[in-house]
C-alpha cells in the first residue's frame with residue numbers, strides 16, 4: 001500500500017522528470033573558461049606568479065599593484081566584496097540565460113546564410129572547388145584561419161563599439177566594471193549578446209565556406225575548433241584577462257598575442273589607455289590599426305568609467321538602464337541642437 005510519504009504531487013513529478021535535463025542544460029551553458037579545470041589552471045598560474053615574484057604582481061580594487069599574502073593575492077577581499085563584482089554575477093546570469101536565444105537566432109540562421117552565400121559566390125566565380133583531401137596540416141591551417149577571422153571580426157565590432165556613441169552606450173556596461181573578476185568577461189548588457197552572436201556567425205561562416213569550397217566532402221568546423229592549443233588559449237585567456245593578477249608574456253610575444261594583463265589597460269579610464277587592445281587573442285589587428293598598447297611592468301590601471309560617468313553606472317539597475325538613458329539623451333541633443341551626438345569611448 002502507498003504510504004503518505006510516498007505520495008508525490010504533479011510538481012514533484014515534473015521536477016523528477018525534467019530536473020536532470022535542466023541541470024544538463026545549465027552545466028552545458030557554463031562557459032569553458034569558468035569550468036573548474038580552467039579556473040584551477042588560472043589559480044595554479046597565479047600561484048606560480050606569486051612564487052616567482054615573491055608576493056608581487058597582483059592589483060587591488062584601485063588598480064594599483066601591491067604586495068600581499070597568498071590568500072589576499074588569489075582572492076582579494078576588496079575585489080570580491082566590491083559592488084561591481086556583485087553586478088558581474090547578475091549580468092553574467094542574464095548573459096548566460098539569453099545566450100542560447102541569440103545563438104539559435106543568429107548563429108543558427110545568419111551563419112548558414114553567410115556560408116551558403118559565400119560558397120555560392122565562389123562556385124559562380126571559380127567553378128567547383130579543387131576537392132582537396134584535407135590532411136593534418138590543412139586542418140591546422142583551417143583552425144588558424146578560423147581563429148584569425150573571428151579575432152578580426154571581433155576587433156571590428158569592438159572598435160565600432162568604442163568609436164560609435166550609440167554602440168558605446170551598450171558596451172560601456174562591460175567597462176563600468178570597477179574591479180576585474182573572471183565573471184567580468186560575461187558582464188555585458190542584454191543587448192550586446194546579439195551583436196556578439198552576429199559577429200561570431202560572420203567571423204566563422206566566411207572561412208568555413210571558403211574551406212568547404214576548397215575541401216572534398218564535409219567539413220567538421222567543431223573538430224577543427226577543438227585543436228588543443230587554440231582551445232587552451234581561448235579558454236585560459238578568457239578567464240585570466242579579467243583577473244587582477246598580471247599574467248604577462250615576454251614583450252616580443254605580446255606584439256603577436258594579447259597577454260591577459262594587456263586587457264587590464266583596456267579596462268583603465270586613464271586617457272593613455274582609452275580604446276586600446278581591442279582584439280581577443282592576437283595583437284595583429286591592434287598593431288595594424290594603431291590601437292596596441294603594451295603596458296610597463298605593474299602599470300597603474302584604475303578600472304571602470306571615468307569617475308564622473310561611473311556614478312550613473314554602478315548598480316545592476318543603472319547598468320541595465322544605461323543605453324536607453326544615453327540614447328534618450330542623444331536623441332534629445334539632436335532634436336534641440338541639430339548636432340551630432342558626442343560620447344563614444346571611455347573618453348566621453
Ligand SMILES: [Zn+2]
Nearest residue numbers: 158162171175
Ligand atoms: Zn571595450
Ligand SMILES: [Zn+2]
Nearest residue numbers: 185242263267
Ligand atoms: Zn574586458
